[in-house]
Structure formats: structure tokens, C-alpha cells
Amino acid sequence: MPAVRETVEQVREIDVDRYKYGFSTDIETERAPKGLDEDTVRFISAKKNEPEWMLEWRLAAFRRWLTLKEPTWARVAYPKIDFQDIYYYAAPKAGGTYKTIDDVPPEILETYEKLGIPLKEREILLGVEQPSGPDLPSKVAVDAVFDSVSVAAASLEKKEKAGVLFMSISEAIQKHPEIVKKYLGSVVPITDNFYATLNSAVFSDGSFVYVPKGVRCPMELSTYFRINERNTGQFERTLIIAEEGAYVSYLEGCTAPTRDENQLHAAVVELVALDDAEIKYSTVQNWYPGDKDGKGGVYNFVTKRGDCRGKRSKISWTQVETGSAITWKYPSCVLRGDDSVGEFFSIAVSNGHQQIDSGTKMTHLGKNTRSRIVSKGIAAGQSSNTYRGLVSAHRKAKNVRNHTVCDSLLIGDKCGAHTIPYIEAKNSDVVFEHEATTSKIGDDQLFYCQQRGIGEEEAVALIVNGFVRDVIQQLPMEFAVEAQKLIGVSLEGSVG
Amino acid sequence: MVLLEIKNLHVKVEDEDREILRGLDLAIEPGAVHAIMGPNGSGKSTLAHVLAGREGYEVTDGEVRFAGKDLLELEPDERAVMGVFLAFQYPVEIPGVAGMTFLKTALNAQRKARGEEELTTPDFMRMVKEASDRLQMTPEMLRRPVNTGFSGGEKKRNEILQMAMLEPKLAILDETDSGLDIDALRIVADGVNALRAPDRAMLVITHYQRLLNHIVPDVVHVMASGRIVRSGGKELALELEERGYAEYEENAA
Numbered sequence: 001m002p003a004v005r006e007t008v009e010q011v012r013e014i015d016v017d018r019y020k021y022g023f024s025t026d027i028e029t030e031r032a033p034k035g036l037d038e039d040t041v042r043f044i045s046a047k048k049n050e051p052e053w054m055l056e057w058r059l060a061a062f063r064r065w066l067t068l069k070e071p072t073w074a075r076v077a078y079p080k081i082d083f084q085d086i087y088y089y090a091a092p093k094a095g096g097t098y099k100t101i102d103d104v105p106p107e108i109l110e111t112y113e114k115l116g117i118p119l120k121e122r123e124i125l126l127g128v129e130q131p132s133g134p135d136l137p138s139k140v141a142v143d144a145v146f147d148s149v150s151v152a153a154a155s156l157e158k159k160e161k162a163g164v165l166f167m168s169i170s171e172a173i174q175k176h177p178e179i180v181k182k183y184l185g186s187v188v189p190i191t192d193n194f195y196a197t198l199n200s201a202v203f204s205d206g207s208f209v210y211v212p213k214g215v216r217c218p219m220e221l222s223t224y225f226r227i228n229e230r231n232t233g234q235f236e237r238t239l240i241i242a243e244e245g246a247y248v249s250y251l252e253g254c255t256a257p258t259r260d261e262n263q264l265h266a267a268v269v270e271l272v273a274l275d276d277a278e279i280k281y282s283t284v285q286n287w288y289p290g291d292k293d294g295k296g297g298v299y300n301f302v303t304k305r306g307d308c309r310g311k312r313s314k315i316s317w318t319q320v321e322t323g324s325a326i327t328w329k330y331p332s333c334v335l336r337g338d339d340s341v342g343e344f345f346s347i348a349v350s351n352g353h354q355q356i357d358s359g360t361k362m363t364h365l366g367k368n369t370r371s372r373i374v375s376k377g378i379a380a381g382q383s384s385n386t387y388r389g390l391v392s393a394h395r396k397a398k399n400v401r402n403h404t405v406c407d408s409l410l411i412g413d414k415c416g417a418h419t420i421p422y423i424e425a426k427n428s429d430v431v432f433e434h435e436a437t438t439s440k441i442g443d444d445q446l447f448y449c450q451q452r453g454i455g456e457e458e459a460v461a462l463i464v465n466g467f468v469r470d471v472i473q474q475l476p477m478e479f480a481v482e483a484q485k486l487i488g489v490s491l492e493g494s495v496g
Numbered sequence: 497m498v499l500l501e502i503k504n505l506h507v508k509v510e511d512e513d514r515e516i517l518r519g520l521d522l523a524i525e526p527g528a529v530h531a532i533m534g535p536n537g538s539g540k541s542t543l544a545h546v547l548a549g550r551e552g553y554e555v556t557d558g559e560v561r562f563a564g565k566d567l568l569e570l571e572p573d574e575r576a577v578m579g580v581f582l583a584f585q586y587p588v589e590i591p592g593v594a595g596m597t598f599l600k601t602a603l604n605a606q607r608k609a610r611g612e613e614e615l616t617t618p619d620f621m622r623m624v625k626e627a628s629d630r631l632q633m634t635p636e637m638l639r640r641p642v643n644t645g646f647s648g649g650e651k652k653r654n655e656i657l658q659m660a661m662l663e664p665k666l667a668i669l670d671e672t673d674s675g676l677d678i679d680a681l682r683i684v685a686d687g688v689n690a691l692r693a694p695d696r697a698m699l700v701i702t703h704y705q706r707l708l709n710h711i712v713p714d715v716v717h718v719m720a721s722g723r724i725v726r727s728g729g730k731e732l733a734l735e736l737e738e739r740g741y742a743e744y745e746e747n748a749a
Binding site for chain 1: 551
């Protein structure tokens with residue numbers, strides 16, 4: 001992205017906050033010893049200089065985690081995770097993940113090439129060791145705010161003037177504890193599920209966004225350029241709050257593949273929208289999917305939930321999932337406030353040996369609430385792609401409407417697409433509509449396209465783009481262009 | 497110069513022993529309309545697919561030259577760019593891709609590959625309107641995904657529409673008349689006849705003589721058991737209609 005390069009320059013000029021927190025000189029070791037016990041949790045909290053209440057919160061979660069059993073109901077298979085064989089804390093290394101660009105696996109570099117990402121950005125995004133000094137030190141985590149054409153400095157100023165708070169959650173715990181205390185765990189409680197509970201105990205960092213009453217956040221917030229140390233990204237915790245009448249659009253993710261030593265990524269994202277507020281949350285996920293035999297890829301086990309707490313509030317999730325060896329997530333909406341609206345737009349692509357069990361839950365509690373689901377699953381190679389959805393209406397949720405479109409596209413004949421919709425209507429004043437289609441790109445269709453002069457790759461792209469158009473239209477424009485390119489790259493070699 | 501030259505072509509289905517084309521020879525000049533008639537199993541469709549470059553066949557002997565080039569060396573899309581067009585017997589549906597989008601993508605892909613300028617949208621729309629009007633196809637039909645919800649006749653007309661837009665040098669019509677009623681047949685035949693040109697050759701594959709009343713060929717070939725066993729003028733078609741294929745099958749075997 002050309003914008004990114006400009007931003008590196010501009011951000012450097014602004015004296016952006018750097019990570020000051022968490023590396024007290026008392027504790028010298030760079031990593032907590034492998035394994036997870038109460039001491040590990042204390043270690044993490046101490047490293048981050050957290051207040052007592054935060055430590056207690058983590059410990060409560062940890063103790064709860066000890067009582068929970070790993071869930072195994074998803075349509076995914078993986079070797080048993082040894083939770084004691086993981087580093088739960090690692091200080092950002094002085095060096096990068098790779099010593100030089102030559103150490104980066106060629107397939108990853110090729111993808112960067114195809115996505116048009118300039119060389120410098122590639123190095124930064126991959127965590128290649130950068131010389132310290134005038135260049136951006138690799139230790140810096142930059143939550144830069146920018147949109148596609150404006151100057152980062154002006155954006156930051158605008159954002160600050162408006163009173164929008166956008167920082168890492170570690171920083172928010174220090175600077176705005178009252179807000180964090182009020183909302184953290186209110187959408188995904190520490191008891192919610194095995195992986196969310198684990199996250200609550202050992203979360204490393206994440207984004208914190210707070211938009212005050214009546215403020216329409218002037219630009220899209222993005223963690224696109226978070227050059228976070230890879231090792232600390234595995235248990236991300238994000239909290240976004242939109243007060244009455246507020247609006248914010250948040251972009252999470254990076255189209256470039258990021259490889260990580262840590263296979264397990266168990267993030268938690270909580271969104272809270274008060275009366276008349278709106279939150280748009282967009283994700284493009286392209287974590288490393290594993291090698292050609294499906295080994296070594298990332299496990300993306302995420303809990304994402306939005307609480308439409310206020311009347312007439314609205315939360316929209318838009319996601320493009322193309323990476324990870326295993327994707328297991330259900331960005332959901334709790335439609336609590338009367339007249340609130342929840343939306344879920346998703347493109348989930350699986351190729352090679354990838355496995356996806358993903359979908360959404362729309363829980364209608366309030367009256368006159370609406371939800372909309374558009375899910376497009378594309379399966380290729382030998383992958384397995386499952387949509388799992390729950391649409392429910394509480395006894396008192398009258399005049400509720402849901403419309404679900406769930407389409408699967410199969411490429412080749414070795415992959416699988418599955419749909420598991422759950423519909424629960426606990427009162428009769430509810431209209432739930434569900435449409436589903438399954439189609440296949442077979443050799444015949446490709447040959448038809450080729451016989452008309454369209455090359456094989458272009459033919460797959462043509463067919464896939466037609467298939468995903470409805471969802472792509474929901475993405476912020478620049479993201480949309482990249483997402484299309486990314487889908488094309490992910491499906492390479494899917495035929496024949 | 498001969499446009500299409502097939503010499504001693506032997507083709508079998510991949511991974512099988514049975515030969516389908518057993519020494520086929522054929523030569524077509526630009527501007528000529530050749531018809532191939534023959535019983536089921538004679539290899540007519542196989543010939544069409546092998547010329548178009550479909551996978552699943554193995555050429556065990558012989559050669560095919562198109563405009564002087566070795567055709568069998570080229571990928572299907574490369575052959576299309578060179579001007580080979582196959583009107584399919586059973587056109588497939590392509591979900592999610594509007595007919596209009598498909599046409600534009602194909603046309604511009606070919607132009608780009610030939611180093612020509614892509615067609616502007618207004619020019620493209622004009623071309624489509626003219627061609628689709630003649631084939632009695634409505635804009636609404638082209639907004640639907642390719643061939644989706646089309647009747648047999650509409651699918652065949654869509655094939656001819658694509659042929660009109662792509663302006664091939666060699667149009668292979670694989671049983672274009674199958675499944676058509678009299679009226680549809682006339683529309684399709686008129687469409688094909690409108691595309692006759694001195695630099696365009698046609699290879700019309702059919703069982704039935706009826707189509708050839710409308711698309712009058714210059715040369716008629718009889719195909720049996722994987723090769724061309726007799727060639728003649730358009731009267732040969734009438735003769736076949738009367739006498740059938742039996743004598744050719746005995747001889748060819």
C-alpha cells in the first residue's frame with residue numbers, strides 16, 4: 001500500500017508514544033519460563049506494571065480456566081495442544097523475528113510481491129531486524145491512525161480534538177482504568193469459554209478505543225501498521241466502546257501473511273455500543289496457513305462479541321478470512337437494546353489443508369431488533385469450510401427480524417463445505433429467513449472460460465469475485481481492493 | 497493458405513487404451529464452411545474438444561496446424577486468442593458471473609493478449625446490443641449469471657452471441673442444432689450465417705441434415721469410427737439422410 005510508506009515517514013515525525021510499560025528492571029529475564037501457572041500470570045502482570053485490580057482479574061480468570069475442559073465440538077482436527085509447552089510472555093526482542101529478508105520463507109515473500117507491498121514495508125511487517133537509530137526501531141509498537149490519503153499527523157490531531165481515545169490496552173489500563181474497569185469483561189466475561197478465559201488470564205496486548213458521546217470518529221481506526229512484536233500478539237485483547245450517538249469504524253488486520261513462532265492465537269474482542277451508537281469492525285485475516293502439507297500454521301481461536309447495549313445501536317462485523325491453519329471464531333452480536341441492529345458479513349476462504357469452523361451468533365433480546373447475515377464460504381484444495389450460525393430470539397423479543405444468506409462455493413472435488421444453522425425462536429412474533437446455496441467451480445466451467453480466451457487464474461478470480469461481491473461491498477474501499485487481491489492469491493493453485 | 501490442417505490424428509482418452517480418433521485428416525480454408533456428419537460414437541465431439549484443447553485426451557500420433565502454428569502445443573485460452581471458438585453442445589452455467597460481465601472479460605482478455613486496445617464500455621454495449629438483438633436475446637437475460645435459467649434454445653443462442661462478439665477465425669459448432677425446435681433453429685442458423693466472412697471458417701458438426709438446409713456447407717465429410725471416410729459437396733448430406741450411416745460404419749471398422 002503506497003499509503004503505508006507515507007505513513008512511516010509521517011509517523012516518525014510525530015513523536016508517537018512508544019512502549020514504556022511493562023519492562024521494569026527488577027525482572028531481568030526476557031521470557032517467562034514455559035508453562036502456565038499462577039506465577040506466570042503474576043509475572044505477566046508485573047512486567048506490564050499493572051494495577052492490583054487488573055492482576056486480580058487475571059487471577060480469577062486463571063483459576064476459572066483450571067476448571068474448564070477444552071472444547072472439541074468444532075469441525076476441526078488438530079494435534080492436542082500442550083498448554084504447558086507455550087511461552088505465555090516474551091518481551092519484545094531487540095531484534096526482529098528474522099535476521100534478514102533472506103531468512104523469510106520464499107512463499108511468504110512471493111505473496112508480498114503479489115499484493116504489491118513495497119520492500120521496506122515487507123521487512124517491517126515481517127519483523128525483519130531493522131537497524132536502530134534514525135530508522136524505526138523494531139521495538140516500537142505504532143498504533144498509527146490514518147486513512148488512505150490524509151497525512152497521519154493531521155489525523156492524529158483531528159482524532160485527539162474529538163476526544164477519541166485510541167491506544168494499546170496496556171496503556172489504557174494505566175491511563176484510563178475507570179473506563180477499562182467498567183467495560184472489560186462485560187461482553188465476554190472471564191467465564192465465557194475455554195479460550196476466552198485463557199485470554200483473560202494471559203492477554204498480552206491489544207487495542208483500546210473509546211469514542212465519547214455524540215462523536216463521530218473522523219477516520220477509520222486501523223491497527224494495520226502495528227509493528228507489534230510477534231511473540232506478544234498471541235493473546236490479543238481488544239475493547240471498543242462507543243458512547244451515546246458515537247460512531248467508529250475499525251479495521252483489524254493485515255493482508256500480508258505473518259508467520260509466528262506461536263501457533264495458538266486466542267484473541268478476545270469486545271464491542272460496546274450505547275444508545276444510537278454504531279461500531280463497524282472489519283477484519284482481514286491472513287495468518288500463516290501452514291506449509292503445503294498443512295504443518296506449522298496458526299490456530300486462530302478467537303472470541304469476538306458486540307453488545308448492542310443501547311437502544312437503536314448498531315454493530316457490524318465484516319471479515320475476510322484467508323489465512324491460518326485453523327480458524328475457529330463466531331463474531332457475534334447481542335441485540336439487547338430495543339431497535340438495535342446486528343450485521344455479519346463474511347468471506348471465508350480455505351485452501352490446501354486449512355480448516356474453518358466459523359460463523360456468527362445473533363442473540364435477539366430486545367424488541368424490534370434486526371440482524372443480517374451474509375456468509376460466503378469458498379473451499380478449495382483439500383480444505384474443510386464450515387459455517388455455524390445461531391439466530392435466537394428471547395421470549396420477550398417481539399417483532400424481531402433476521403435475514404441470513406449462506407453460500408458455499410467449492411473449487412475442485414477434494415474439499416468440503418458444511419452449513420450448520422441453529423435457529424431458536426422463543427416467541428411467535430419473529431421472522432427468520434434463511435437462504436443457502438452450494439455451487440461448484442468444476443473443470444467444465446473453467447474450460448468454458450478458457451475456451452473464450454480467459455486464462456485459468458483469471459477465470460477462477462472472475463467466478464470467485466462474482467461470488468463474494470455482496471460482502472466486498474461492505475468493506476472500506478481500500479480494504480476491499482486488497483481483500484480481492486488477497487482472495488486471488490489465496491486461491492492460487494486451487495485448480496488442478 | 498490452409499487455415500486448419502489435421503494430419504493423421506490419433507487420439508485416445510487419457511488412462512484408457514481405446515482410440516477414439518484413428519488417423520483423421522482434414523483441411524479447411526479460410527471462409528469455407530465444412531460439415532461433419534456421422535453416427536454416435538464416431539468421435540465428432542472428441543474432435544471438437546481436442547481442437548479446443550480440453551483436458552482428458554491424449555494425442556498419440558499426428559499433428560494439427562492452425563494458421564501455420566502447432567495447435568496442440570497451445571493452452572485453450574491461447575487457442576482462443578488465435579481465433580478458435582467452440583460453440584458447446586452442452587454449455588455450462590457459471591453462477592455469480594453475469595453474462596454481460598463474462599462477455600466483456602472474455603473479449604478484453606483476447607484483445608489484450610493480441611496487443612489490441614480493450615473495448616470501451618460504450619463501444620462494447622453497442623456491439624452487444626446489435627448482436628443480441630439479432631439473436632432475440634434481451635438485456636435482462638444477460639444480467640443473469642451465464643446460462644443460468646436459460647432454456648436449451650437460449651443457451652445455444654448465447655453461444656452464437658459469444659461467437660458474434662469474439663469474431664473467431666475458426667468457429668466449431670458442436671451439434672448446435674441439438675435440442676432446438678424449428679423456430680430456435682432458424683434464429684441460430686440466421687445468426688451463424690450472418691457471421692460468414694472470407695477470413696472465417698466454420699466446422700459444423702451435426703447428426704442431422706436439417707441444420708444444413710439453413711447453414712449450407714461448402715464441403716460435407718462423413719465421419720465414422722474415428723476418421724473421415726468420405727467427403728463431398730452439400731448433396732452428400734442429402735444422400736446420408738436417405739441412406740444412413742450403416743455402410744460407412746462397416747467399412748471404417
